[in-house]
Structure formats: structure tokens, C-alpha cells
Amino acid sequence: MRINRIAKNHDQSMLPSPDLSVIEPLLARYKGRKGSLIPILQGVQEMLGYLPAEVFKKISDETGIAVSELYGVATFYAQFRLNPVGKYIVKVCHGTACHVQNATAVTEALEEALGVKDGQTTPDGIFTLESVACLGCCSLAPVMMIGDETYGKLTGTEAVKILKNIRIRESQSAAD
């Protein structure tokens, strides 16, 4: 079983409280439609990047779905995030084909370069490192995906280089 909880030690007060009013049109659209719980959560995550604790209460108030049910679904599926993520989510594929072609080395190199563990976000909020199950690009193994861009036939060194370039781009655009 996957264990996925809202981190207790997470200092929520440090973060600006997300503006929850943006999700209202979405809730209005799905209100009263059966089987809409997962699309609602997907839509909210799309807008806010993750599912903040406050959002469960709000969805429950508006739709009448119990918080327990919402939280149960949000913790069941791998897609839902309960904690904030970085600007770039680095998804390193750990499917069978990638595994036998040393995807572990890619993750290890990235962990070392970013100074975070699998599943964590860098302190500057730029990268979140994530291991995912098969991305379906097995012929290019090992593979990682950042945003919509897929990078194939990687080694640890190349993966680190790709991230370095993104970071350089980021600091340049911040300086501009």
C-alpha cells in the first residue's frame, strides 16, 4: 500500500494560504453530478499544484461529499499530492525496462545533485524529484519526464546536466 499523508511537521504557516476562490467555477460545474469526485480533485490539483488541507473542507461544504471520502480518495491514488511541489516535477521512470537499464543510477545521481531524497522538493522550490511507474517509453529507457518533455537513453550525468540547464534558465529569467 502507498502511504500518503499530509506531513505533520510541515510548517503550513510559512506558506501563503492559497486562494481557494479560484476553484469555485470548477465545483459549480461538477455539483450534483455523480462520479465527479476524482475529476474535482484532479481539477483542483491542476489549479493549485497540490491539494492543501483547507481545500477538503471547502469541497465538502460545496458538494456535500464527506471530507473522509475526499481524503480517502486523495490518499489512494498516486496522482494526488498533499504537499506543495516544486516548479518542475522531475519524474524518473522506474518501469521494468528502465529498471533493468539502471534507472536507479539516474535517481541516485539526481538525489546527490539536488541534495534531496526521492519524493522531496528542493529548498528553492524549483525541483521535486519523483520516481514513477512506467511512462510507456520503454524503447528509450532509462527515461525521465519534466513537464511535457521526455528525455530518453539517460545516464546519471546527463540527467544532472539537463537539470543544471533548467536551473541556469531559471536564474536568468529571475535576473531579467
Next chain:
Amino acid sequence: MQKTKVIVGLGSCGIAAGAGKTYQKIEELITAEHLDVELARTSCVGMCYREPLVEIHDESGVYLYGEIDENRAVELVDKHINQHSPVKEYLVQTDLFATPDDSFVKDQVKITLRNCGMIDPEKIEEYEARGGYKAAGKIAAEKLTSADVIKTVLDSGMRGRGGGGFPTGLKWKFASGYQSDEKYIICNADEGDPGAFMDRSVLEGDPHSVLEGMIIGGFAIGASHGVIYCRAEYPLAIKRLNIALDQARAKGYLGDNACGIAGFCFDIHIKEGAGAFVCGEETALIASVEGRRGMPRKRPPFPAESGLWNKPTNINNVETFAGIPWIVLNGAEAFARYGTEKSKGTKVFALAGKVKRSGLVEVPMGMTIRDVIFKLGGGIKGDKKFKAVQMGGPSGGCIPEYLADTIVDYDSVTATGAIMGSGGMVVMDETTCMVDVAKFFLDFTRKESCGKCTFCRIGTKRMLEILERITQGEGKPSDIDELIDLAQQIKDNSLCGLGQTAPNPVLTTLRYFRDEYEAHINHKKCPAKVCKPLLTYTIISDKCTGCTVCARNCPTNAISGQRKAPHTINQDACIKCGMCFSKCKFDAIELS
């Protein structure tokens, strides 16, 4: 004069290999140089190992070029299009003469993949031009009844391509037998098996064939609603399905009197999955579509009687649906002509891993595994020794080299302890550790277990812990018996297919590679040199130049030696991180 046509393969794997940039480059060149060339796009051709692929049709013939990046695209446009001189180095295939890559295609029979790589998936006209929607049209024109359609599918011998292998016609017959005001037909596109990507390719490359299959299935069982449950990890597939749905609605293939069948009202919607492998199981999938945690429930009642929203529901896999229009159009005999006695037709396999040509192949049932890997796949990368092939993903198993002459059909593969599954074939060579592979799958099923059944939830965790110990060099002689005992209990006491098959990767590797487990446990050795804690790093003094790079990078200062003199590793301090091995520029670090 025939206008020259350039087609770029833009499936997910093509795009990942850079096909999007290649397409852009060619487009720029055409505009800049005012070339009289038609630029088109298609999806996965199956030859993933040569992506990005560019096909050029001109008056002299058809040329398929491989590994065309932006620079090569410039060269190709210049030489082939401007100077009419084909570039032989990049040529994969042509209709003019034989090439080595012909053996990849020669023995394939394309039924499911009949349109993949042949049409632009975003243009319904191209699907129609290749016989699309004619099968559904045939139902209308010949006034076929639901019983006629079911009989055709039954006679064809088509079995569920998602892995179960249950006869599709029989499934439809059950669902059509229940009376209800509402029935559903669901397409299971939650392809979660790591190592399988045929459903993605079909959805991206030929979405209309899946829709037409669902329309026919919906008509056969009397459903008015179709649902495609697709993985959210496949954004391109979802995008192309949405385009296809809009086009099909506009053309009247969906809606009232769908496909011209009087009184048949049918529409299809997409539900995006949220990432749970267990949702490939029918009852879990239904729970997920209803917006609940995707946990399987006890059967009976089967979905055919009470499924989505407690209505009769029929679920088939993408590949099954894609084959249906072909069967209805060409007849049951045409399909049943291929295959073995109990497994008819063709099957798509996703070849990946340590094989030279990875990609998608569709072969008649009954071909040997060896032929698929060596004739089509071209053998093992780097000409290393072929060790095993993993079939069926986390529910399947590893088939060893000496059983490679097993033919691919449901029953023969099952007899080896693996399963046909959705058709993933991950090839492994001598550098793959089988204990590590078993651990990999157990880690997967442990995470993906929904947690409902105790044996699946806790048993997989216990098995994983044992495997972790073994790969860390802390295995005990009793471990193997304990693994077998736990495996049996998990199989016997789990409700759904995930738990019942979760121990298979361990059981098959134990059956065929027990010596590797014993080497790990008794001799603390990993024969494939994969399990790091069991390896020893030593410096070959003849090759060491004394450059000191290893010593400077060693996190535990385990390496010592004078500058320009051979270094040595203190084995007691070595934590086997592999840093020296990866840093050494002179191949002076040896692994044993």
C-alpha cells in the same frame, strides 16, 4: 508528377526522441525554400528503436529513414528532396531493395496495428479511407442483429487481450443476456504494466479503431453509454481520443442512430485514471469510475450482471476493441486463420529491455518467443548472453533462455509460470540479476496493493523485506522456504488478480534461477554483479595511473596511494557506493 510527401512519426516515444523538433525543422525548410512538398504526421510505426522516423514518398518509391534529428533533417531535405538522391546511411526501409531492418517487419501480421503509423490519427478521413467505420456500417447495411455480431466474435476465437484471456464473445453474450434500462461498455485503457505500451500506441496512433470497436460492442450488448478509462499519464492519448470523439460525433458515428444503425443511441466519454495499478481489475476500475477508492470487490455478481452504477457492464481492453472492427469486416474465419488451436489471431508485444530492436510487434499466436526476440528483435544488445524474458509484468514471470522455444499463446505461456498478460516482453541478459528483478516487482505490487486483503497488503511487504535482506547479503538459508510459503498464502487468500498473481515473479525466478538466490544467500555473491552490497571493488594496479581522482572522490577515504603510483582500496572502509568505479577514466577499478 506525384507530389513528394514527408511523414514524421509523432507518437509519444517519437516525440521523446525528438521527432517534434525534426517536424518543426522540416516545416521551416519547406517554407524557407518554397518546396513543393506535403508534410504530414503519423503515430508510432512500431520501430521505436530507430526514432525519430521520417518517411518520404516520392515518384521513385517509399523511403523510411531512422534516427533523424534536426541536423540530419536538414541533410535529408537537401539531399533527398532537392537533389533526388536518397541518403543510404539513414535508410531503415524502402520498397526498392532489401535492408537489414526488413526482418523486423517481415513476419508481422498487422490486425490491431493495421493503421498505426499509416494514418494521421487526428484525421478521421484517413481512418475512413482505410476501411474505418465500415464494420459498424456493415451492421447497419446488412441489418445484423446483436446475436449475429456476438456469434462472429465468438467464432473468431478472440480472447481478452488485457491479460485474462477470457473469450470476448462469451463476455458479450453474458452482458447482452441481462435486461436493464441502462447498460455500459467500458474500455480499459489503464495500461499499468511496467514494460507494456501497446495500448498507448494504439490510442495515439489509431483512436478511431477503439471507438468503432466500442460502438460495435455497445450495439452487441445493448449499451447506450461507453466509458474509456484512460491513464492520466498518457496525455497525448487522451488528447487524440478527444479529437476522435468530436469527429465521430460530428459525422454521426456517435449519437442517435449511431453509424446509421436505426434506433441505436450511443455515446462515449473519457474518464481519466488517477494512478492506481489495481484499477486494471474490473471491479476496482468500476469503483474508480464511480469516484471511489479503486478497491476490488467480491464476484459474483460479475460486472455483466451488476457493474457500473449497478447496471450490466462489459469491460474490454484497448487492443481487444481495436481488433473488433477488423473481425466484423473480414469475418471470423479470417481472424481464426491465424494462431493456435486455443489462441486465435495475432498479439501485439512490446519488446523492450536488453534487446537490439525495441518497439511494438504484432505476430500471429504460435510464434516462438525466441523468434520474436531474435528474428524480429534482432537479438541481444551488445551481443551479450540472453538470460530470460519477463512476460506479463508484475503478474507474470521470467521465462529462462532454455524455454525460449515456448510458443506465444495463452496456455503455453501460462504453463511456464508466467502469463501472456498485456504483452510486455522485457528482455534480460547476463547482467540482469534475477533476485533484483523479483525484488523490483514485489516493490511494485507492494506499493500498488489496495490494502483490502491482509495477505496481499502485509504478505507482499514481508516478502519484499526478505528479498531486500538477500540482496544486501544478509540472506538466511531458510529464506527460500519462507518466500515460497508466503507466496502460496498470498495466492490463496487474495480477492483479486493483483494479489493472486503478485508472488509470480518470485516463484518463477525461484523455479528457474534458484542457483542465483543460493549464491546470494550462501556465498554472498551476486553473479550478475548488480546487488551492490555483494560486490567488491578492487584496483587493477597495471591500469591505475595514480591520478588520485578515486581517492579524492571516495566518501569514506577508503582509497590510499601515492600520486602517480597505483592506489589500493581498504575493503573494511569501503561502503561499495561505486563512486570510484564511475569516476575512474582508465577502467582501473574492477568489480567482482
